[in-house]
Amino acid sequence: MALEEYKGVFVFAQQVDNVLDGVAFELLGKGKDLAKDLDTDVTAVLIGSGIKGLADQLAEYGADRVIVVDDPELKDYRTEPYAHALASVINEYKPEIMLVGATAIGRDLGPTVSARVKTGLTADCTVLEIGDFPLVAVPGKEADQKHKQLLMTRPAFGGNTIATIACPDNRPQMATVRPGVMQKIAPIAGAKANIVEFNPGFTPNNRYVEILNIVKAVKNTANIMDAKILVSGGRGVGSKENFKLLEDLAEVLGGTVSCSRAVVENGWLPVDLQVGQTGKTVRPQIYFAIGISGAIQHVAGMEDSDLIVAINKDEDAPIFDVADYGLVGDLNKIVPALTAALKAEMQAK
Numbered sequence: 001m002a003l004e005e006y007k008g009v010f011v012f013a014q015q016v017d018n019v020l021d022g023v024a025f026e027l028l029g030k031g032k033d034l035a036k037d038l039d040t041d042v043t044a045v046l047i048g049s050g051i052k053g054l055a056d057q058l059a060e061y062g063a064d065r066v067i068v069v070d071d072p073e074l075k076d077y078r079t080e081p082y083a084h085a086l087a088s089v090i091n092e093y094k095p096e097i098m099l100v101g102a103t104a105i106g107r108d109l110g111p112t113v114s115a116r117v118k119t120g121l122t123a124d125c126t127v128l129e130i131g132d133f134p135l136v137a138v139p140g141k142e143a144d145q146k147h148k149q150l151l152m153t154r155p156a157f158g159g160n161t162i163a164t165i166a167c168p169d170n171r172p173q174m175a176t177v178r179p180g181v182m183q184k185i186a187p188i189a190g191a192k193a194n195i196v197e198f199n200p201g202f203t204p205n206n207r208y209v210e211i212l213n214i215v216k217a218v219k220n221t222a223n224i225m226d227a228k229i230l231v232s233g234g235r236g237v238g239s240k241e242n243f244k245l246l247e248d249l250a251e252v253l254g255g256t257v258s259c260s261r262a263v264v265e266n267g268w269l270p271v272d273l274q275v276g277q278t279g280k281t282v283r284p285q286i287y288f289a290i291g292i293s294g295a296i297q298h299v300a301g302m303e304d305s306d307l308i309v310a311i312n313k314d315e316d317a318p319i320f321d322v323a324d325y326g327l328v329g330d331l332n333k334i335v336p337a338l339t340a341a342l343k344a345e346m347q348a349k
């Protein structure tokens with residue numbers, strides 16, 4: 001593999017039903033940072049049927065070029081035609097880096113494609129940066145240290161440690177990235193990208209599954225990744241019924257209730273509301289952590305919130321290490337008092 005032939009940062013721009021997934025914009029934001037460090041540009045790979053119209057949106061969020069693979073076979077996501085499309089783009093355009101969102105589609109597509117183009121993939125990354133590999137040169141083997149590598153960081157061993165992984169001998173360097181972790185840029189209205197149409201040809205075979213029916217789940221839970229204020233509860237809330245205290249606080253603040261995994265495991269709230277390593281990564285303006293101990297797997301999903309307020313009866317709870325404001329005491333007393341005070345404040349205005 002001639003590594004020097006591989007250039008540019010590529011981002012898989014996931015769309016479903018002609019609507020781009022937010023993670024596509026987040027990856028473009030990160031892709032721009034990486035491209036700057038590598039002195040290269042960012043290409044979005046848009047795959048689907050009748051989707052060319054989405055290219056301008058990708059330009060507004062930072063794509064310098066959009067490669068469009070448009071074919072009726074790509075109308076709904078299926079592993080085989082999508083993997084063929086993306087692997088063909090990689091073989092033709094030889095990117096140095098290929099980023100895919102760690103969505104249900106991306107988790108299927110990314111590894112399939114990496115195997116096909118014979119490179120490695122680091123799944124579920126939370127940090128991506130350009131740097132040296134090994135991070136510190138081995139004494140006496142300084143010349144072996146490689147520069148300008150993609151350093152891909154992700155939780156490992158059940159979240160008990162953080163691993164930084166590189167792919168120095170193969171290209172592209174591939175990663176899937178958790179939605180909500182990277183930041184999109186402020187859109188540049190009217191920005192235009194260089195649009196390239198590419199169709200590798202699709203010949204259905206026995207791996208082209210036939211979709212008989214698509215049943216869409218009706219969601220009646222809020223998308224906690226979009227919330228500006230989250231009132232999050234943990235096992236300390238004590239019961240499903242007691243979440244009423246948090247709902248009242250959220251209502252006064254115009255916020256949304258979310259929770260720790262312990263709450264989901266107890267069946268008090270649905271998994272859609274779980275924050276953390278195996279839940280959602282959130283970045284609200286205010287995050288209330290109420291009766292949440294602050295386990296590393298929870299903190300991984302909320303530590304980038306602008307302001308963190310923790311309420312816990314244990315003054316040594318690790319959540320206070322990441323909190324901007326901490327209240328030590330019984331949530332059953334503090335939360336209703338806070339709600340009442342905020343209500344009174346608002347009525348006085």
Ligand SMILES: Cc1cc2nc3c(=O)[nH]c(=O)nc-3n(C[C@H](O)[C@H](O)[C@H](O)COP(=O)(O)OP(=O)(O)OC[C@H]3O[C@@H](n4cnc5c(N)ncnc54)[C@H](O)[C@@H]3O)c2cc1C
Nearest residue numbers: 234235236260261262276277278279291293297298313331
């Ligand atoms: C691979 C893996 C992935 C995981 N992923 C996630 C994840 O995505 N999200 C997640 O949240 N966890 C995750 N976990 C679980 C995580 O390790 C913790 O077990 C979990 O976060 C604990 O939830 P908690 O803080 O609600 O409960 P606890 O740890 O039991 O904490 C309850 C807290 O409430 C406080 N409290 C109790 N009563 C009151 C009261 N009356 N007033 C005030 N405070 C009170 C206690 O002092 C305590 O600090 C994961 C674990 C593993 C191994």
